[in-house]
Amino acid sequence: MNSKLIGCISFIFLLIATSCVKDEVSVGPASIDNVTLTPTAPQSSDKAVVTAKIIDLKGIKSATLYYKSSTASDFSQVAMTVTENFIYTAEIPEYPKDTKVEYYIEVVNSDDLIALYPKDAPDKTASYTVGASSEIKLYINEVFSDGTKDASDPDWVEIYNGSDIEVNLEGYFFYDEGIKNSLGTPTEKAKRVLGSISIQPKGFTVITTDYNGEAVTFGLSTSGDAVYLEDPNGVLVAMLDFTTIPLSRPQSYGRKPDGSDNLVVFAESTKGTSNNDAN
Numbered sequence: 001m002n003s004k005l006i007g008c009i010s011f012i013f014l015l016i017a018t019s020c021v022k023d024e025v026s027v028g029p030a031s032i033d034n035v036t037l038t039p040t041a042p043q044s045s046d047k048a049v050v051t052a053k054i055i056d057l058k059g060i061k062s063a064t065l066y067y068k069s070s071t072a073s074d075f076s077q078v079a080m081t082v083t084e085n086f087i088y089t090a091e092i093p094e095y096p097k098d099t100k101v102e103y104y105i106e107v108v109n110s111d112d113l114i115a116l117y118p119k120d121a122p123d124k125t126a127s128y129t130v131g132a133s134s135e136i137k138l139y140i141n142e143v144f145s146d147g148t149k150d151a152s153d154p155d156w157v158e159i160y161n162g163s164d165i166e167v168n169l170e171g172y173f174f175y176d177e178g179i180k181n182s183l184g185t186p187t188e189k190a191k192r193v194l195g196s197i198s199i200q201p202k203g204f205t206v207i208t209t210d211y212n213g214e215a216v217t218f219g220l221s222t223s224g225d226a227v228y229l230e231d232p233n234g235v236l237v238a239m240l241d242f243t244t245i246p247l248s249r250p251q252s253y254g255r256k257p258d259g260s261d262n263l264v265v266f267a268e269s270t271k272g273t274s275n276n277d278a279n
Helices: 003-026 177-181 186-190
Strands: 031-038 048-055 060-069 076-079 087-092 100-109 114-117 126-129 138-144 156-161 173-176 204-208 216-218 225-230 236-242 252-255 263-266
Touching: 031 100, 031 114, 031 126, 048 060, 048 100, 060 087, 076 087, 138 225, 173 177, 177 225, 236 252
Parallel strands: 138 236
Antiparallel strands: 031 048, 048 087, 060 076, 060 100, 100 114, 100 126, 138 156, 138 252, 156 204, 173 225, 225 236, 252 263
């Protein structure tokens, strides 16, 4: 047989065979590879980014990240977005320390075929346990301004430590709206410098107003006030403004739940304890 004819036939056969192989390869669900979690050991202050390389020759219809705490019954979901080179990412929000977070990826291609990571999801999932964050989170959590004008039951301010670590307030500055608005050098001198006061993680401490044995030298106004907390470097780390909130005994004003932005007047104060169940 003519060698040119043989070459031609061989080429056509190879072309047909290659085409068949490509068709077979492209039939099936997408591939999900190189799944990573960043950071690899998320802390309570971290969002966790899940990244995966997802490839399908016919195209991806959707890529979805499912996640939940291990104690939750239902998964939340978020769409994964493609960046480049078939890399898809999505973010899991922060969870409290010691929470076990479970997650998995579902990919649907243009043929409506589903790929999962891990492959037995959601019966089996990837997971991580949230660690302790070194980030300091302090809140002025509650104030009481209708105290006695002596040392028996003075005004007070409650500070909540929303951190995962113990925080010591030594060297922190504490002051109210009147001191803030005073002018010149006396402003810095009038700020109260706190001593060694340790607050446990998710714990509380109470700072009372100053009394010199004869009169209150620094108190809070029942017609409204504001209180501030600065770290030893003079950076404002917490405040509570109640300048338009008049308070009379036994009322207090604060955050419910603890450390939140939801501010309410409490019919009964909860000095040194959680506001979560306060009225």
